[in-house]
Amino acid sequence: MLQVRNLAIDVVARRVLSDASFTVAEGDKVGLVGRNGAGKTSLLKVLAGENDAAAGVALHRGTLGYVPQNPRPRSEAASPALSHILSGRGLDRAAAQLAELHVKLEHDHSLATIERYSEAEERYRAAGGYSGESDARKIASGLGLRPDRVDLPLSVLSGGERRRVELARVLFADPDLLLLDEPTNHLDSDAKAWLMDFLREYRGAVIVVSHDLGLLDSSITRVLHLDAGSLIEYRGTYSQYQAARRLAEKRLASLAQRQEAEIKRLSLLAEVMRRQTEKRARQAKSIFTRVERMKAQKVTAPRHERKMKISFPEPPHAGRLVLHANGLAKGYGGPLVFSGVSFEVERKERLLVMGLNGAGKTSLLRILAGESQPNAGSFRLGHGASLGYYAQEHEGIRSGISVLQHMREQSDADERELRSLLGMFGLTGDIARQDAGTLSGGEKTKLALGQLVAGRHNLLLLDEPTNNLDPPSRTGVATALAAWPGTMVIVSHDPEFVEALHPGRVLFMPEGRLDYWEEDLLDVVSMA
Secondary structure (H helix, E strand, C coil), rough: CCEEEEEEECCCEEEEEEEEEEEECCEEEEEEECCCCCHHHHHHHCCCCCCCCCEEEEEECCEEEEECCCCCCCCCCCEEEHHHHHHHHHHHHHHHHHHHHHHHHHHCCCHHHHHHHHHHHHHHHHHCCCHHHHHHHHHHHHHCCHHHHHCEHHHHHHHHHHHHHHHHHHHHHCCCCEEEEECCCCCCCHHHHHHHHHHHCCCEEEHHHHHHHCCCCCCCCCEEEEEEEEEEEEEHHHHHHHHHHHHHHHHHHHHHHHHHHHHHHHHHHHHHHHHCCHHHHHHHHHHHHHHHHHHHHHCCCCCCCCCCCCCCCCCCCCCEEEEEEEEEEEEEECCCCEEEEEEEECCCCEEEEEECCCCCCHHHHHHCCCCCCCCCEEEEEECCCCEEEEECCCCCCCCCEEHHHHHHCCCCCCCHHHHHHHCCCCCCHHHCCCEHEEEECCHHHHHHHHHHHHHHHEEEEEECCCCCCCCHHHHHHHHHHHHCCCCEEEECCCHHHHHHHHHCEEEECCEEEEECHHHHHHHHHCCC
């Protein structure tokens, strides 16, 4: 199915993988794990044939389906979502050809036209065309796309819905090998559960990058751990991998400690002997040679992931009323996504925006951030309010511009201070000079959060800020924002993150209904 031999990958002169070899057979379910920036996405791109910046061999037999972190359907925006899903098997073109021949047959009853129609219908039937639409709708429904939304043009769907459509297209294609990069990022709990079941029963092979521990525990049988350029294989679920890794790291740390102690002992012994008799000096030379050999063969103690310690600066003072929205409405050429949304946000308040996918949560934040215009209504910032916007699709991070330049656009601080801010998010060393477009999804998330810190705002619009983050980074971001005394409007499917922030009120979309936060709502955060 897939054979990888001596694979090496460089990302902007930084080697993220060296001399990796592994195989994936039919039915294998492999979880590719590692910290943000370790090179997981780069490896998947190489396996998918979308990045040739690699040395070695990666061969696969059969068909391949790839869903990147931020998939964007490539069909015409005016085409129905269902047609795009059907294109996974080419059924959209086959159905269009059949419909065209049917129209022609109504006016031309010649034997040649009848034969062409019969042949096209047989090909359509053989490809599963008549059951294909039903299968496509089942997959779309499993991923949380409502039946009425599947029949709409792609252009009127929300970003989260378009991502689900693309995931549905690849799953419907039923390839021999699935490559999935953070497939649960924008799914609610029901859709995640459906995807876990789907992958567990999938007949083909799967390689999935995910920080979703539920997915990794329920749907995989092997783990490939990528760290410091090396790929280590573990058998079993993610929990079993964690237990085996802890045991292996404990043994490795103990061995490294014993080797270091022996090197010190022999070095001291040789140094003492070197100052004694000539015979002893020759013996000392032999011991020094042995020490150098031991140093060359010495194992490296395992690195422990550092906890991210982030500190948002004290926000500048703002008036009592920070944000006022009146009668906001938004649509994309079809029915309005929401209308008549009015609310106010006071200083230091934390407002959580909840609603099903397609309810307009991201559209509302884009309007408030000035990235999109409402169809009706207006909003205004209060006295002294300074707004910072975290966009879940990282629209503000552009290719061709360095990480450091992105930070300079938010602050007039000197380079040393900006590098210090980047380091707080784990973006250290040469990464500051790296093209921001080449960062991994997790690194882009950290850069976008770093820009918010550099901007010293007192009102933050946060649209799924924990997506793509590894668990230690997610905890660090939640802890920092929980301690920050500024004002926040938040969209999140992450219950632990929401619980840490202690929101005061909830805005339910698309109806725009305001209510006070209650702990019972944590049970539905992941579904809304």
